[in-house]
Amino acid sequence: xxxxxxxxxxxxxxxxxxxxxxxxxxxxxxxxxxxxxxxxxxxxxxxxxxxxxxxxxxxxxxxxxxxxxxxxxxxxxxxxxxxxxxxxxxxxxxxxxxxxxxxxxxxxxxxxxxxxxxxxxxxxxxxxxxxxxxxxxxxxxxxxxxxxxxxxxxxxxxxxxxxxxxxxxxxxxxxxxxxxxxxxxxxxxxxxxxxxxxxxxxxxxxxxxxxxxxxxxxxxxxxxxxxxxxxxxxxxxxxxxxxxxxxxxxxxxxxxxxxxxxxxxxxxxxxxxxxxxxxxxxxxxxxxxxxxxxxxxxxxxxxxxxxxxxxxxxxxxxxxxxxxxxxxxxxxxxxxxxxxxxxxxxxxxxxxxxxxxxxxxxxxxxxxxxxxxxxxxxxxxxxxxxxxxxxxxxxxxxxxxxxxxxxxxxxxxxxxxxxxxxxxxxxxxxxxxxxxxxxxxxxxxxxxxxxxxxxxxxxxxxxxxxxxxxxxxxxxxxxxxxxxxxxxxxxxxxxxxxxxxxxxxxxxxxxxxxxxxxxxxxxxxxxxxxxxxxxxxxxxxxxxxxxxxxxxxxx
Ligand code: TEU
Ligand code: CA
Numbered sequence: 190x191x192x193x194x195x196x197x198x199x200x201x202x203x204x205x206x207x208x209x210x211x212x213x214x215x216x217x218x219x220x221x222x223x224x225x226x227x228x229x230x231x232x233x234x235x236x237x238x239x240x241x242x243x244x245x246x247x248x249x250x251x252x253x254x255x256x257x258x259x260x261x262x263x264x265x266x267x268x269x270x271x272x273x274x275x276x277x278x279x280x281x282x283x284x285x286x287x288x289x290x291x292x293x294x295x296x297x298x299x300x301x302x303x304x305x306x307x308x309x310x311x312x313x314x315x316x317x318x319x320x321x322x323x324x325x326x327x328x329x330x331x332x333x334x335x336x337x338x339x340x341x342x343x344x345x346x347x348x349x350x351x352x353x354x355x356x357x358x359x360x361x362x363x364x365x366x367x368x369x370x371x372x373x374x375x376x377x378x379x380x381x382x383x384x385x386x387x388x389x390x391x392x393x394x395x396x397x398x399x400x401x402x403x404x405x406x407x408x409x410x411x412x413x414x415x416x417x418x419x420x421x422x423x424x425x426x427x428x429x430x431x432x433x434x435x436x437x438x439x440x441x442x443x444x445x446x447x448x449x450x451x452x453x454x455x456x457x458x459x460x461x462x463x464x465x466x467x468x469x470x471x472x473x474x475x476x477x478x479x480x481x482x483x484x485x486x487x488x489x490x491x492x493x494x495x496x497x498x499x500x501x502x503x504x505x506x507x508x509x510x511x512x513x514x515x516x517x518x519x520x521x522x523x524x525x526x527x528x529x530x531x532x533x534x535x536x537x538x539x540x541x542x543x544x545x546x547x548x549x550x551x552x553x554x555x556x557x558x559x560x561x562x563x564x565x566x567x568x569x570x571x572x573x574x575x576x577x578x579x580x581x582x583x584x585x586x587x588x589x590x591x592x593x594x595x596x597x598x599x600x601x602x603x604x605x606x607x608x609x610x611x612x613x614x615x616x617x618x619x620x621x622x623x624x625x626x627x628x629x630x631x632x633x634x635x636x637x638x639x640x641x642x643x644x645x646x647x648x649x650x651x652x653x654x655x656x657x658x659x660x661x662x663x664x665x666x667x668x669x670x671x672x673x674x675x676x677x678x679x680x681x682x683x684x685x686x687x688x689x690x691x692x693x694x695x696x697x698x699x700x701x702x703x704x705x706x707x708x709x710x711x712x713x714x715x716x717x718x719x720x721x722x723x724x725x726x727x728x729x730x731x732x733x734x735x736x737x738x739x740x741x742x743x744x
Contacts, residue, residue: 190505190668195385195440195465197667198235199545199657200285200552204516205242205264206250207610208555210622217610217621219260219269225613226276228639232558232650233657236283236440238387240516242270243289246296248356249334249575250608252287252389253294257374274382283384285440290371291390292357299370300358304342304349313364316350317342318400329402331409335579338412352393352416354575362394362425375433385440388464391426392445392456395419407480408583417447423455426463435462442510442550443467446474450502457507466508466550471495473518479584482598486524489679489699497684500548500671509549513540514557519606521554523563527701527736533560535736538652538721542738543682543697545656548671553653556611559642560649563606564631566599573628577603614640655719663718663742665691680704681733692743693718701735711743718742 209221219242229237242264244256251261260267277284293300302311318327318339326339326348332355339348340355350359360367375386396416403410426443434441441464443456448469457464472495477483503509513521522528526536537560545551566572569581581599584590600606605628612634613620619634631637642648660666669686680700686693694712698704708729717726720739 190459192668193465194283195236196508196550197660198283198440198550199233199660200236200238200550201229201232201234201558202238202240202515202552202554204240204250204555204608206627207608207621209611209613210624210626213623214263215622215624215626216263218263219265219273223269223273223276226273226280226282228643229282230280231643232654233661234282234553236285236384237277238285238442238552239287241287241289246294246356248294248354250573252289253292253296253354253357254289255294255296256298258377271381278382283440285385285387285442286378286383287389288375288386288391289389290360291393292351292353292359295356295358303358304344307345307347313361314367315358316361316396317345317347318350320348328400329405329410330400330412330415331407334576335583337409350396352390352412359396360394363396363398363421368425368428372429372432375429376436379433379437379439383439385442385465388441388443390446391443391464392418392422392448392452394425395421408588413447418445418452423463426456430462430464434464441465446470450499450507453499453503454507459506459508461507466510468510468512469499471499473514477602478598479590479595482580482584482595482602484597484601489682490677492525493673493676493682496547496682497671497673497676500673500684504548504670509547510552511544511547511549512552512554513544514554514607515552516554516607517604518554519602520561520563521557522560523606524601525699528562529701532701532736533562534649535721535734537649539697539699539736539738541649541653541656542695542719542721542740545660546666546686546693546695546740547684548667548669548686551660554607556607558650558653559612559637559639561609561612561637562631562633563601564609564629566603566605571629572603572605574603574605574608577605612638614638652719652721659719664688665693669693681706690744694741694743695738696731696733696740697738698733698736703735704733706731706733708741712741715741715743 206217208217209225210217211220241251243254244259245251245254245261260270299311299314302309303315320326326337330338332338334354341348351357393416396419403412443464445467453467457466475487521540522537526540572578585592585595609631610621610626615635619630642650665688669688672685674683682697684695696706718740722737
């Protein structure tokens with residue numbers, strides 16, 4: 190397995206709208222990111238994955254792009270971006286951009302042209318179909334953000350496909366002109382010196398030509414079998430690799446919801462000539478009571494089975510990406526850990542240990558290094574995210590689900606949990622803005638903030654900093670072979686990593702009570718690489734306190 194910088198890196202995801210506001214308008218921006226580069230350098234991360242900063246009407250907070258080669262007014266200017274790139278590189282930090290090319294905004298010039306007439310040169314940049322009539326779409330597919338996946342357009346009396354919001358029309362990747370435009374745009378960004386792409390819903394860019402009704406699940410049919418891992422997806426990614434990616438020393442990660450390890454080897458196999466790695470979502474997209482909406486945590490044995498499967502299936506064949514959360518998911522410590530005050534910090538450190546000791550490139554979502562938690566939403570007006578707003582409307586207002594039944598599920602899984610402002614200090618608005626933030630700051634910012642944590646050597650922040658430093662000192666953390674232990678245990682996630690003549694033992698308690706663990710013979714009296722309690726592991730029978738995690742290192 191060849192060694193590369195993106196296999197050894199730790200990636201930090203920035204959601205610009207919520208990271209840092211520099212001009213008091215309550216919206217994070219690029220100058221705000223620049224002002225926090227020293228904080229990121231101190232943490233020790235190697236790569237920033239920058240969620241979209243391109244021109245956008247913000248129907249989906251920048252994942253609806255109206256100009257791929259201009260910066261969103263609210264975030265600043267292209268000069269600001271160039272300054273960010275230069276100052277990040279000056280600190281040895283690479284910048285990976287978010288590439289959103291399954292769809293554009295409906296305010297993109299291509300779509301404005303496409304909808305004008307049937308014979309407009311841009312007509313086939315998008316996916317248009319005749320409906321059965323102006324009230325009946327071409328099929329029963331549902332969009333991810335609610336409603337039909339088809340929008341009727343008066344001008345030409347046809348429907349266009351949008352798998353997300355109606356302001357996010359899907360591009361027609363079967364059109365070679367679309368592919369050329371995208372590849373030229375990607376080349377333009379690579380020539381600016383960026384260091385790679387995170388590719389939004391890249392597994393959806395190829396659709397089947399036939400578009401029949403899907404299996405009904407709730408109010409609409411499922412588009413999955415016709416739009417995910419479609420017939421030409423690998424052909425188009427190989428073309429992208431040949432025409433753009435292969436020409437630069439860059440990192441690529443595909444967002445491939447619904448991907449299996451077998452498919453992941455096609456997208457990101459060591460010799461696949463497509464992408465370097467993919468995000469799998471088996472551990473975060475568990476079905477809930479109401480589609481994705483649930484207030485239930487995943488049983489530990491289920492989580493371990495999923496993580497182990499990916500660790501063993503991809504080993505030596507493809508590269509894993511590792512994450513607990515991102516801008517679409519609830520906060521890790523609330524979902525996988527325990528955000529009650531007495532357990533928040535120790536369980537956040539346990540989760541960090543569990544993830545960063547696995548095989549693959551770890552991703553830290555902004556604020557995860559502080560142990561930031563879900564937000565205490567009180568009413569639907571607290572939400573900003575189109576997905577959450579539409580879900581409440583569809584399930585509760587228009588639909589039959591009582592508020593009291595749906596509310597715990599919506600507030601537990603809402604993407605807005607991850608989009609509240611980063612908590613920098615205990616001053617007003619947590620030091621995120623001098624103005625009124627676009628979304629409320631979590632009231633626990635007085636206890637949970639970067640200023641307090643960077644000053645406290647026992648903080649979650651310093652624990653992440655130590656894990657990142659250990660990765661640089663120990664190749665076994667990057668390249669070691671994973672083996673699961675105690676697979677049926679509902680309380681402990683334990684595994685080993687083996688590399689040349691070294692071995693690591695990783696033991697993480699996912700429960701809120703004491704447990705016991707017997708140290709295997711070969712690890713007795715071996716040094717402790719890191720622990721979230723600091724106890725000695727110098728005997729065979731260890732009693733672990735709630736959410737305790739430790740790593741022993743056999744050299
Ligand atoms: O997310 C795609 C996606 O699958 C998400 O909609 C996810 O399934 C859901 O939000 C969580 O259950 C990408 C981006 O990460 C997301 O922010 C965008 O809204 C979406 O694509 C459309 O661009
Ligand atoms: Ca701002």
